[in-house]
Amino acid sequence: MPYRNDPKVQLSSSFKIMKEWDGLGLFGSLILLFIILSVTAPNFLSSENLLNVLQQAAFFGIIAFAMTLVIVAGEIDVSVGSSVALSSALLGVLVVNLHFPFWLGCIGVMVYSTTVGAFAGWMRARFDVPSFISTLALYLSLRGVAKLITNTFAIPLNATQFFYWKSGKLFGFPVAAIYMVLAFFAISAFSTKTVFGRTIFAVGGNAKAAVISGINVKSVRIFVFALTGAMAGITGLLQSAQLSSGNPSIGVGLEFDAISAVIIGGTSLMGGKGSVFGTLLGVLLIAVLSNGMVLLGVNPYAQDVVRGGIVLGAVLISVLRRNRMKRKVS
């Protein structure tokens, strides 16, 4: 795998080939898709369009990086789309209706989103509520709260409050894309370089062994959800900036794109294995594909069918690979 965190891997050559194939296959697919779209889709290669792809990628990519850690820990978070919506709505309510200073409104949103994430993690850690269930409940109720506090209407925000965001660009780059790059490096380094980050892999791989070895499993579980919540908060702010409003209807289906990117990136749904770099490739693949399909004028419903099919295919490949590896080992 090109994104292996340890370059000194000395595995038998057959494993090496098989593992490299996984990362390379994804990378190859991305390049291939890129080439095909360059040829077939009008305007695909224009810098304006490519920057637009990056911005679209950021709107679910930042969350996908944190989601990688949630899935590595053996959990899932399906509430992120609704959390983004409530973040945006809350910003509007705080700043416009309650006249908070703009910076305080942003802090309020971050506090809210991180706390809700931590709450889902705590439900898992403390009461063993399956994370799918608790986040499914949040998926519904957070969106409900967002619509309640805004009366389902978007609250216009003064675009000038968003500093660089009013043009949406910093040195020619979409601000959201810059956030995505920063989030990628931070979360990727955290997960491979720090003790706590690497501990997530131990918990997801074998929680029992982690307990015996004195690892604080509960704090790991709470943390990964809190981080994902925080990333949903940031995404909510970025989307509000782009729309110049606090909007309770955004983020629909975002959890699907984020989780898809993680799975396409090779992270195991069983937990314990995965990488943020793989997720980055997954994010780019989805963003490029979506953009390409729009440029090619593919029917939006057909686009959904394609995206669903790709996720199914990615899971199938990873399951088949795991079975083959198992047979190889025994």
Added chain:
Amino acid sequence: MSNVILKVRNVSKTYGPIRALVDVDFQLERGEVRALLGKNGAGKSTLVNLISGSEQPDSDSGGIFVNDVKEVWSTPMAARLAGIAVVRQEFSLVSGLSVAENISLGMWPKKNSKGIGVIDREKMNSIAAKTLSLIDQDIPLSAEVGDLSLAQRQLIEIAKALAINPKILILDEPTSALNLNEVNNLLDLVRRLSASGISVIYVSHRMQEIPRVADTLSVLRDGKIIETNLVSNFSIDQVARLVAGESNLERTQIEKTYNSTNEVVLSVRNLKNERTLRGISFELHDREVLGIAGLLGSGRTEILEAIFGTSKEKIDGEVVIFNKKQRKRTSRSMLTLGIGLTPEDRRDLGIFPLLGVGENIVISARGRSIKEKYLRKKLENNLIDRFIHRLQIATSSQSQLISSLSGGNQQKAVIGRLLAADMKILLLDEPTRGIDISSKIQIYNLIRDLARDGVSCIFISSEFEELSQVCDRVLVLSNGEIIETISGLEATPERLFASTMRGVL
């Protein structure tokens, strides 16, 4: 200063109605290697769990003392910090992590103790390299543990235990996954550790290893330590006899219904899988109760799964049932033929915990002995009543949740499920494990009654007494091979024990 490092005084452990340990006293000196022996269920694992902090002794019993200080550990980690390391049979490794990461799992070094705790890979590698050199192993530190062989994983497990510089090292069946050469290295290693002052508790079934590695031995039987002595005072045979004990069941006279001229109902030829089974052949006759004796991991369960078609591995060999060769075996096709299995893991594979006793009994009968398309309450209730009565299942009603019954009654219901579906051959995998003595006797009698009525049976058990009591013939299994077939009359517990032990020498 006394040389005693570990003292277990008057410790008992009770699980519900079962007393797993009764007033155990146990002392270990610095640098001593103590072999801990006993049959399955004698209390070895319980004692290990108490000493290593995985479980706590009964509150009204004595205590565990390290260097004369009473210790009460609420977690295994607390015991680890106190210098007690355990290498368990079931692995405590994380397969997605590297060798180095696993060895120092839970105490990864940081580059600076303050700040964001960046992993100090260099230090982590040096810890791992140091412990691996202690055990003379040269496994690449960055290899993923999931890619290693079983033997290598066992060694990593030992390295992980040594990484905390333990005072007391507990090895629970450490050689079961190793080949001869690796076993020799391990035994040498244990001697070296003991010479450096580490005390070792060595749990093993392999008699041959005991005199080579241990100074002293303790024998557990029925939750009590019945002997503690120098190893040099005993021969291997004497130790085997101590462990096996006298038959403590009353040998009821059982009418044997089998003779070798009975027709063969099931025959197995050269059954093999990739790892555990190495060419198994035997025949089961009509009205015969055929026992299989063997230690954990000898391939007992795998044989039944291979016949019943629930094995996940690829199976080679031939299975002939009622004179017809069965190539594609699935649990459904076997049940249709009249062959049923009761799994060893009753709780997870045997019962439907959220259904009532009645539904648990009748569930395999639907579509088989009861052929109606729609549920016929009355028909089912009659059938259920018959088996609740016949098996003497103690339940308030058919609808009582099976999970609220005792283990013995659950087991009887699981067997009843096969009988209600009209099975002709029963594959019983440890049917008496963890159930009370009176249920055991009922199950023995049931098996014999069934044999008389024309049901043949393969009966796996870890308890030699019951094999001896119930079976017409006993196959002794070791490392996936049948090493001896003993007729029922000769199959005394002592003989069975000696034979299984011979297999692992």
